[in-house]
Amino acid sequence: MFIGNFISFVRQFRVDHRCRDLNDLLGFWQEYDFIGLDRDGTLGGHHAPKPDPRILGVLQTISRRTEVVSNCAFCQLVKIRDIYAEMVSASIMVGFGEMGLPHLLRFEKGSGKLRVLRYYPTVGMLCDVTSRLAQGDALFEKPTRIYRKPNPWVLQAVVALAVREGRILARNPRVLYVGDKFFTDVRCANLAGFEAARVKTIGQLSDLREWRIDFVLERLLFDLPIGAILSRLADMFSAH
Numbered sequence: 001m002f003i004g005n006f007i008s009f010v011r012q013f014r015v016d017h018r019c020r021d022l023n024d025l026l027g028f029w030q031e032y033d034f035i036g037l038d039r040d041g042t043l044g045g046h047h048a049p050k051p052d053p054r055i056l057g058v059l060q061t062i063s064r065r066t067e068v069v070s071n072c073a074f075c076q077l078v079k080i081r082d083i084y085a086e087m088v089s090a091s092i093m094v095g096f097g098e099m100g101l102p103h104l105l106r107f108e109k110g111s112g113k114l115r116v117l118r119y120y121p122t123v124g125m126l127c128d129v130t131s132r133l134a135q136g137d138a139l140f141e142k143p144t145r146i147y148r149k150p151n152p153w154v155l156q157a158v159v160a161l162a163v164r165e166g167r168i169l170a171r172n173p174r175v176l177y178v179g180d181k182f183f184t185d186v187r188c189a190n191l192a193g194f195e196a197a198r199v200k201t202i203g204q205l206s207d208l209r210e211w212r213i214d215f216v217l218e219r220l221l222f223d224l225p226i227g228a229i230l231s232r233l234a235d236m237f238s239a240h
């Protein structure tokens, strides 16, 4: 029993593509119907005010199949919209009140408009409740929680919406999630039933002084060394 649980845990760390940065996606992005992107460390440094110039070209190339799927607070999502709305939509999953259903908060590519969609995780359905919960960029209620990765709901909801709106046409879509962290990004992809690409963190050293010490310790002492070992073990245990 313990071994079975351990193997299923290790499989959450399966990495399908090990990349230096987003540019490596140019070799295989067309194999996927949809690509979800982490923001911090993947598109730029932590809370960077603009995308890293090294990844702008690839982001533009893959933009019609990709979206930012983040873990951040709503105020940061507004900043992501301000930086990326020309190229990609951006979403987070939050809760209002203690027992309520999760809600997808989403800034749309192009228009930059805020949408709010109630998500029913057990059936994978979404209901647009924007007019009830938001006006312009403002929410009527403050979210009481964020459903953070590795919780797979935010990624599953974004894919379900893309299917519903015809942006994904394949019957069994092939979905990739790209991020720099093993314990959140890679696990989120696997728990959602999709594929994972891991990139090396952008700005890890150059932005170190701007990072909070707990982020640095988590990154260098926990996520990177232990995640890398579990990812190699996942290769052994995965028939994929």
Ligand SMILES: [Mg+2]
Residues within 6 Å of the ligand: 038, 039, 040, 041, 042, 179, 180, 181
């Ligand atoms: Mg990241």
